[in-house]
Amino acid sequence: MAMDPSKQKFRARRRDVLRAAAAVTGLAGFPGLVLGQSNPKTVKIGMIQPMTGMFAYNGQQAMAGAKLAADEINARGGIKSLGGAKIELVIGDAQSKPEAAVAEVDKLSEQGIACFLGGYASGIALTATQASARNKVPFMVDGPVSDQVTSRGLYGVFRFSPGFKRITDVALDNLDAINKTAASPAKTVMLVHEDGAFGSGLAKFLAAELPKRGFQVLDMIAHPTPTRDFTNIGLRLRSAKPDLIVPSSYLNEYTLLARSIHQHKVPMKGIYSVIGGGASNMKFIREYNAAAQYIMDTNHWVDPKKAKTREFVAALEKASIDLTYEVMLNYSGVLLIADAAERAKSAERDPITQALAASTFEGHVMPYGPTKFVDGQNQGAQPITTQVQKMAVEVIQPSQFASAKPVFPIPAA
């Protein structure tokens, strides 16, 4: 097709202009290359959390905690060793599904994420960390308890919080201590757990270990998440009359269960939950105080002795954010990652991974002491035991963190 000569000239001129423009912009960029790498403006943390779907509440809480930490760091000048680079949180909605989590990890890995934080559920964490390891991006897991998360030898997988075994060991130690202090009134136990990864796993461990400590496990009751009605379970508990009820459930089911136990006036010496979803939830304590009274829980909880914790709790109250463990762990997680970036003097993945592996960070709010990662697992991580007394959540065990004495057995109604 013959071209109109005037059009041809126009095209030629346009081509020249474009070439010139390219040359100019190339030159403009050149000084940057000549002078060497300048500091990155931000250190991006990829938040792989379930923002929609079944676990949306937990994702929401996790983001709240992370944001609080990010704002705090940025307010005091960002990462100093990188010239004041700000922490930027990039959300990757896992939609409570493993496939979505993997896609988000791949997507965000290509957007310059320095480190991932999150997972929430073991299924999501397991698949997401496989993807992050492939992309060679470090991943700080924030709560999933499956021991397999850190035992697969994958690149850059860290867990700041405790895994199953540690949680159950501590839970049992603490229970033992509390029971012995009260002259061992509790002998029989009934376990109530949600039937997903975390509930089943905990219950199995507990069922195996409790007899070794002299307790008799009467029964293990599994329930799905969600469960609409706990009347059945309440009645079963009432007829079995265990000394101790040990629940492991998510927030909503835990609340319904506690109410059911209270309503059916189940006679027992105490409720001792392990990772009980609602046991330390202020809303539950406020709204159903009678049902919540004296419930003990071994769970992720803040170190009440640290000054930083007091500031943290105050900040949450001011922002009307519930004090749940996702908030605590993600707040601490962001601070931990920022510290690693600070020490590594870099926003690159390898240096941050190495910095995390060597980390001895104490600026978090958890009762873990300075961090020490072996094969990705933070050695000092541990849960502590709390109890609802009147309108407050007190720490009752171990004594170094305790803010009150345990009330056990429960005073007769």
Added chain:
Amino acid sequence: MYGVLHIINFAHGSILMLALYAGFFLFTLGGVDPYLAILILAPAFFAGGYLLQRYVIAPISFGKDTNVLLVTLGLAIIFDNLALYLWTSNTRTIDVKYAQVFVDVGVTAVALPKLVALGAAVLIGVLFWLLMTRTDAGKAIRAVSKERQGARIVGISVEHIFALSFGLGSAVVAIAACLLLPTFYVTPQVGNAFVLIAFTTVVLGGMGSFIGALLGGLFLGVVEAYSGLLLGESLGQIGIFLIFIVVLLFRPTGLFGQRA
């Protein structure tokens, strides 16, 4: 809804969720007791359901059954995420004094709200039976469910009847929400637990039979409790579904339904 329209309504749980939120806000912002809220929400959801069916679901689905299903699925996604965006995931509960009251019924004690719900369900069942058999609208609904084209020929507006049925169904959902609110909680995900059981109840009770749905609900409640007892809550869930399969295979019109 199902008996007349043959819709498998994926948005059923979402409508329940919206009704629960409505009841919650009426209580916390307006101080309206959930049982009284029925008087406000039932008509409101009737109107909403009517409009939804007439002007959203019907036009978009062109009457094709599979498309209706997709439309209700789309609506469920919209409602669930709208709720998430507007009200966040925080669990909301209300505290009414009578929620803690227990009534002694001889062998055991039952929570008052649950007794009220039972009474209300029976009452609604009776009301609907009266509606279907004694009123013109009711007769029209039954006509449409049995013979769509014939009904049209005698001058019944099928679109109007469909919308009416959907509206009635939504109103009942709203009432259910008000009955549920005292003992339950509200989150954007709360509807999910109820959707499957709602389908099961209808099919079990029999298409087109309200008494059937009522009895079906009772029967399922018993099945759920027994299988929970025998197999544990977790495994016990299959009790409902196994019964469902058995009924579908051997008595597809349900225990009380008319021939399909």
Added chain:
Amino acid sequence: MKKIFLIICIFFLVLPLFITSRFWLGFWTTTLFFALLGQSWNILGGYGGQVSFGHAVFFGTGAYVSAVLQVRFGLDAWTSAAIAVAAGALVGAFIGALSFRYGLRGSYFALVTLAFAEVFRVLVNAWDFTGSGFGMLVPMKPGAASLQFADRTWFYYAILLLVVLAYAITWRVERSRFGAYLLAIRENEDAARALGINAFRIKLAAITLSGAMAAVAGVFYIQYYLFVDSHVGYGPAMSVNALLAPLIGGAGTVLGPLIGAIALGSLAELTSALLGKQPGVNLLAYGVLLLVILRFLPNGLMGLLKRAPRGSS
């Protein structure tokens, strides 16, 4: 038709050469995965007119059987895969035999498939052997021998191969006598029976094939993600995914599920990219756009290309 098929094959064959992003490779891999799953649904629901709400029951069986065989019995990945596909076919035949023997049709059939999916879900969640609440995690052993590939591009080509095979089979079915019988049953089962077609046998064959194909998708899933639990494998989410692609793309057409999968995947990415900041808003937009597509393209996207509306309501 053959020409279009060839063009599409070539497009997908060379696509990876133009993609440098791991994310986009993953996007196309999962899109092809949904195209496969959707096609399995399409055979039973689109061509056969037997709409299923519980297709996860076949998918989950493929994933779980493969996982259990590898983890609990130490069987190699290839043998496990073969057995898993057979298991999917078996489950298909079982559900089909029961449902069709008792004359379940339309919504009743749809609901019974959902019920079966739920039964399986509760069972694998309660049983320690299938991992109970934890699900099954297949150990990472990169290498063709264990059907795991360190280079994700191999997974892409694997799913592409599976899709090509599945679509070729579907195309042959469409053109065969079996396919004609299936369509006749869809349009009017009673009339088909009157004409002497053994509806039970035809439908049974369709659901068996459908089950096998969905199980193949399940096997791919477990090899790709190395993880499955009761919600992922047998939950309503995967059942919904199975029917969305073919219904949006055009049920009863060979390319419908593929077009649907591409459309839905792109829609999801688009809404996520534009509105991803606030949780839920992008899904909200996705729902709205879904309704818009349904409003203007009731016969699916293939309807656009075919012009003439397919079938009757």
